[in-house]
Amino acid sequence: xxxxxxxxxxxxxxxxxxxxxxxxxxxxxxxxxxxxxxxxxxxxxxxxxxxxxxxxxxxxxxxxxxxxxxxxxxxxxxxxxxxxxxxxxxxxxxxxxxxxxxxxxxxxxxxxxxxxxxxxxxxxxxxxxxxxxxxxxxxxxxxxxxxxxxxxxxxxxxxxxxxxxxxxxxxxxxxxxxxxx
Amino acid sequence: xxxxxxxxxxxxxxxxxxxxxxxxxxxxxxxxxxxxxxxxxxxxxxxxxxxxxxxxxxxxxxxxxxxxxxxxxxxxxxxxxxxxxxxxxxxxxxxxxxxxxxxxxxxxxxxxxxxxxxxxxxxxxxxxxxxxxxxxxxxxxxxxxxxxxxxxxxxxxxxxxxxxxxxxxxxxxxxxxxxxxxxxxxxxxxxxxxxxxxxxxxxxxxxxxxxxxxxxxxxxxxxxxxxxxxxxxxxxxxxxxxxxxxxxxxxxxxxxxxxxxxxxxxxxxxxxxxxxxxxxxxxxxxxxxxxxxxxxxxxxxxxxxxxxxxxxxxxxxxxxxxxxxxxxxxxxxxxxxxxxxxxxxxxxxxxxxxxxxxxxxxxxxxxxxxxxxxxxxxxxxxxxxxxxxxxxxxxxxxxxxxxxxxxxxxxxxxxxxxxxxxxxxxxxxxxxxxxxxxxxxxxxxxxxxxxxxxxxxxxxxxxxxxxxxxxxxxxxxxxxxxxxxxxxxxxxxxxxxxxxxxxxxxxxxxxxxxxx
Numbered sequence: 001x002x003x004x005x006x007x008x009x010x011x012x013x014x015x016x017x018x019x020x021x022x023x024x025x026x027x028x029x030x031x032x033x034x035x036x037x038x039x040x041x042x043x044x045x046x047x048x049x050x051x052x053x054x055x056x057x058x059x060x061x062x063x064x065x066x067x068x069x070x071x072x073x074x075x076x077x078x079x080x081x082x083x084x085x086x087x088x089x090x091x092x093x094x095x096x097x098x099x100x101x102x103x104x105x106x107x108x109x110x111x112x113x114x115x116x117x118x119x120x121x122x123x124x125x126x127x128x129x130x131x132x133x134x135x136x137x138x139x140x141x142x143x144x145x146x147x148x149x150x151x152x153x154x155x156x157x158x159x160x161x162x163x164x165x166x167x168x169x170x171x172x173x174x175x176x177x178x179x180x181x
Numbered sequence: 182x183x184x185x186x187x188x189x190x191x192x193x194x195x196x197x198x199x200x201x202x203x204x205x206x207x208x209x210x211x212x213x214x215x216x217x218x219x220x221x222x223x224x225x226x227x228x229x230x231x232x233x234x235x236x237x238x239x240x241x242x243x244x245x246x247x248x249x250x251x252x253x254x255x256x257x258x259x260x261x262x263x264x265x266x267x268x269x270x271x272x273x274x275x276x277x278x279x280x281x282x283x284x285x286x287x288x289x290x291x292x293x294x295x296x297x298x299x300x301x302x303x304x305x306x307x308x309x310x311x312x313x314x315x316x317x318x319x320x321x322x323x324x325x326x327x328x329x330x331x332x333x334x335x336x337x338x339x340x341x342x343x344x345x346x347x348x349x350x351x352x353x354x355x356x357x358x359x360x361x362x363x364x365x366x367x368x369x370x371x372x373x374x375x376x377x378x379x380x381x382x383x384x385x386x387x388x389x390x391x392x393x394x395x396x397x398x399x400x401x402x403x404x405x406x407x408x409x410x411x412x413x414x415x416x417x418x419x420x421x422x423x424x425x426x427x428x429x430x431x432x433x434x435x436x437x438x439x440x441x442x443x444x445x446x447x448x449x450x451x452x453x454x455x456x457x458x459x460x461x462x463x464x465x466x467x468x469x470x471x472x473x474x475x476x477x478x479x480x481x482x483x484x485x486x487x488x489x490x491x492x493x494x495x496x497x498x499x500x501x502x503x504x505x506x507x508x509x510x511x512x513x514x515x516x517x518x519x520x521x522x523x524x525x526x527x528x529x530x531x532x533x534x535x536x537x538x539x540x541x542x543x544x545x546x547x548x549x550x551x552x553x554x555x556x557x558x559x560x561x562x563x564x565x566x567x568x569x570x571x572x573x574x575x576x577x578x579x580x581x582x583x584x585x586x587x588x589x590x591x592x593x594x595x596x597x598x599x600x601x602x603x604x605x606x607x608x609x610x611x612x613x614x615x616x617x618x619x620x621x622x623x624x625x626x627x628x629x630x631x632x633x634x635x636x637x638x639x640x641x642x643x644x645x646x647x648x649x650x651x652x653x654x655x656x657x658x659x660x661x662x663x664x665x666x667x668x669x670x671x672x673x674x675x676x677x678x679x680x681x682x683x684x685x686x687x688x689x690x691x692x693x694x695x696x697x
Binding site for chain 1: 292295357358359360362363364366367368370371372374376377378379380381382383384385386389617618619620
């Protein structure tokens with residue numbers, strides 16, 4: 001167990017970084033489903049609409065957990081000085097930068113276009129921005145602190161998202177226990 | 182009460198195989214009792230529904246290509262309904278009409294992946310047939326699966342789609358079987374790219390990679406057998422041969438009487454004929470009638486339409502050959518002697534006027550004219566019915582066959598030539614397209630087709646914001662079966678009379694949803 005204690009950051013730090021991932025995933029999920037609202041409202045009852053939104057929120061939570069776990073594993077494996085010394089600011093930056101680049105990926109439908117140049121540009125710019133921000137965090141104390149403060153303030157909003165995710169989970173359970181058609 | 186210890190548990194372990202044997206034996210005994218109890222004078226009813234099968238591509242109905250020799254063989258000992266029409270141009274709406282005996286304005290499942298309105302769920306042919314029927318259903322089509330999920334416990338044996346598939350990547354029914362339709366949309370919205378981007382940033386990417394890998398594996402495995410791809414729809418991959426083998430074996434072992442509803446995807450797109458059917462019509466010199474582009478054209482070129490039509494016809498020929506194989510199995514089993522076999526489709530497909538497929542607001546005959554061929558128990562000769570019939574007629578016909586009363590809310594009629602029902606020459610049938618209309622609101626954005634005698638009147642209403650009343654088309658189906666000449670402005674008296682009836686019908690069906 002010692003190895004986990006040594007290599008894992010403090011619980012509060014873990015929570016902040018998880019909330020950063022949850023914020024991005026939930027914000028995107030809510031934006032995305034709002035695009036479908038006009039189509040859903042034509043054919044779904046209020047209960048069904050609530051059900052579909054609940055599923056979207058649940059998926060967003062799992063999405064955030066998935067991305068957070070990948071980051072956590074990476075930080076666990078990498079040397080302490082690379083990530084864990086400035087875990088919150090690096091984790092938050094990665095959550096937001098990766099999230100924004102993934103949004104660009106989906107909005108431009110890069111997976112379907114299969115255009116090597118577009119994907120190359122997307123990937124190249126992502127890596128460059130990530131490296132630049134990473135270096136900046138390590139060299140500039142103000143920047144590092146700024147990000148840490150930013151996620152502390154954002155935590156409340158992200159917490160509301162998590163609360164909505166839990167409500168969504170309960171709605172799904174109730175609909176399935178009730179066997180709503 | 183004494184405590185059940187770990188030692189007690191270990192002592193009891195050797196008895197487990199005995200309980201397993203005893204349980205299996207009890208299950209068999211109960212099953213035998215059920216089988217015996219279910220025997221009655223009622224005939225078996227077997228539905229074979231091929232998705233997206235237009236009667237306009239069936240040789241039996243005058244198509245120039247020999248796409249369906251086995252349908253013709255089946256028709257030799259069956260009743261052929263020459264003017265049978267679906268109630269819609271896509272699956273959810275049309276299949277709901279078959280199940281409920283009502284038009285889309287009543288069952289309200291007129292959206293893509295739509296579901297039947299709450300008040301109608303219990304009014305379907307699974308719930309309305311006598312209790313002695315053993316009811317079994319299978320479908321490749323997830324839109325139909327949504328409807329069958331709605332019927333829940335009414336189907337004794339609802340086989341999940343994946344059971345006869347090579348692969349599927351759906352989770353909704355595994356995790357949320359009791360709220361399938363909502364879970365399906367949740368999953369689609371979160372993981373897949375449709376009209377909008379997927380709702381998950383990372384999981385959707387992995388889902389895509391997973392599906393890509395599955396597809397590559399399957400297509401590599403079957404590339405020789407299926408040169409243009411393995412039959413599929415979205416994430417489902419299947420072999421029609423597997424489904425046919427399964428149905429052939431299943432129906433001979435079912436407790437009788439049974440109602441079997443088997444809804445198979447071919448020849449729905451993507452059109453993927455097996456190697457022995459691929460390019461069979463390539464050099465046949467057939468040139469379909471070229472028609473003017475419609476204002477709802479999706480601008481597909483004529484060359485592309487002809488190519489797609491050929492592939493569709495080849496896929497249909499393959500489908501027909503598999504149906505022939507099923508017929509051989511059924512004949513050999515003797516099941517046809519005490520069974521109604523119903524061969525039909527939910528809707529058709531269009532390759533003209535710059536429109537390809539069936540996702541269109543139009544209701545031209547290739548989209549709604551579908552085959553209906555019914556073999557009665559022990560039928561030995563062919564019979565032909567030429568009067569108008571509708572998909573809404575299937576439920577009342579089943580009720581008539583099984584001596585059940587036909588409720589007032591049923592909008593179909595008992596099919597002619599079943600139970601000595603005469604042909605009704607004055608019959609009016611309808612088809613509806615209303616995907617963009619709210620589910621529980623008056624139908625103001627709708628295409629409505631009305632067929633009476635030789636005439637077919639189509640009203641396109643509310644599709645264009647600058648012309649909410651839309652426009653009409655009138656065709657004389659006998660003189661102009663290709664629907665080339667719009668007579669609406671010429672045939673004044675007929676146009677006015679039919680228009681009045683159509684408008685009256687629309688007002689009538691909108692009444693329950695109109696605020697007083």
